[in-house]
Amino acid sequence: MRHWLMKSEPSDYSIDDLVRDGSIPWVGVRNYQARNFMRDEMKVGDGVLFYHSSCAEPGIAGLAEVSRLAYPDATQFDPASPYFDPKATLENPRWYHVEIRLVRKTVLLPLTVIREFDELAGMRLLQRGNRLSVTPVELKEWQFLLNHL
């Protein structure tokens, strides 16, 4: 079993939305690396850190888990969707996504605090220029974080 960090802008979809919904299809990812993680590597039961980005207080806001394996993202076929991709076809879908289910909302662990732990210095989230919305989390990082959430 592996572990992941997934970013969401809370103005778009927040941890409270996930509390309300219980689970969510993670549609709209349009980056190949992030897609590959979801399509090729994420398994049901994998742990997920739910991260708030592009907001007043970025940080980890909750715990979730993968609840469904990747399948084609329907929004790529919908001309009315902001995620529409004219180069995608039903026979040859380009974008895939998993679904995640809430485990629990946590006290917000701010990015500024995450940066202070030496144990987390290797996190992909913290590497300069990192913009990936789905990143793997090492087991040691995951275990350390669980003790602080």
Next chain:
DNA sequence: GCCAACGTTGGC
């Protein structure tokens, strides 16, 4: 709003 960093596009 600024800006660094990175990904994608498209002309050649």
Next chain:
DNA sequence: GCCAACGTTGGC
């Protein structure tokens, strides 16, 4: 296949 231009991300 190169690379300049452009768009996006995301912290501050």
